[in-house]
Amino acid sequence: MDKKLSLLDSCLDDKHINEKDTISLICYPNSNKCDTYYRLNQIDTLGIEKLCNYGNIMINGNKYRNFHILGKGHSSIVLLGYVKKIGLKVIKIRRVDSKRSELINEGKILEKLSKYGISPKVYGYSRDFLIMDYVGEINLGYVLNNENKSNIINSLIESLKSIKLLDYTNIIHNELNRPWKNIYFPNYPNYFPALIIDFESYSEGCGNLNKFIGGIIGKLNITRFSKNLLELLAEYKNKNCDPLFFDKIIKELLFIINTCFIR
Helix, strand or coil: CCHHHHHHHCCCCCCECCCHHHHHHHCCCCHHHCCHHHHHHHHHHHCEEEEECCCCEEECCCCCCCEEECEECCCEEEEEEEECCCEEEEEEEECCCCCCCCCHHHHHHHHHHHCCCCCCCEEEECCCEEEECCCCCCEHHHHHHHCCHHHHHHHHHHHHHHHHHHHHCCEEECCCCCHHHCEECCCCCCCCCCEECCCCCEEECCCHHHHHHHHHHHHCCCHHHCHHHHHHHHHHHHCCCCHHHHHHHHHHHHHHHHHHCCC
């Protein structure tokens, strides 16, 4: 089935926002500790009309009717939804038991970064909800585990371009030492653009490139060949992420992968 039709079909089962099982989702995982009316008011303001039964993760239990979602973490769940006058979009919902107090800061960061083309476009956000574009199912982890060396290199080049721009914005993604979970390719098998998601944990400064490459050389088991690369990364960080070092770093990383990485 065509992916677009599959996405659309997932929202054609009348899972309207005011149904009992859907309300359980917006108050996940405990509706008894949820200000339901406050959340429904946010939803109404944002124009969210339906939550769609789509994704590789299933929330079990009678009250959820084995609902499928895109993602589930300690602080939020992520679903496909239908938004008035916009269409099918991703909806991030803050969990009732989350240690995070709101999603507003993440919404503002993604809004800023999307202008650089390195994160999904944002359509609205509130304390408990964040609406953005769907980035697909193919992330860097999938590419590293399944693709040939040529495609791995292409995916890394596009990822590095996005990381370079992220360093320019003075925002550090604190989870980029595990980048395979946070970089997606919505136009796969084309690797442009490489979009960065999940800015739940962030700080100010530069050094995303160091986190990213540190994670990649560990994942590909090429750290022992990376002495010169690590020295270049140290200079890059010490020089406040001077872009003049960027091309040298990419050249060295690609040399190591081409000569030392076996797939």
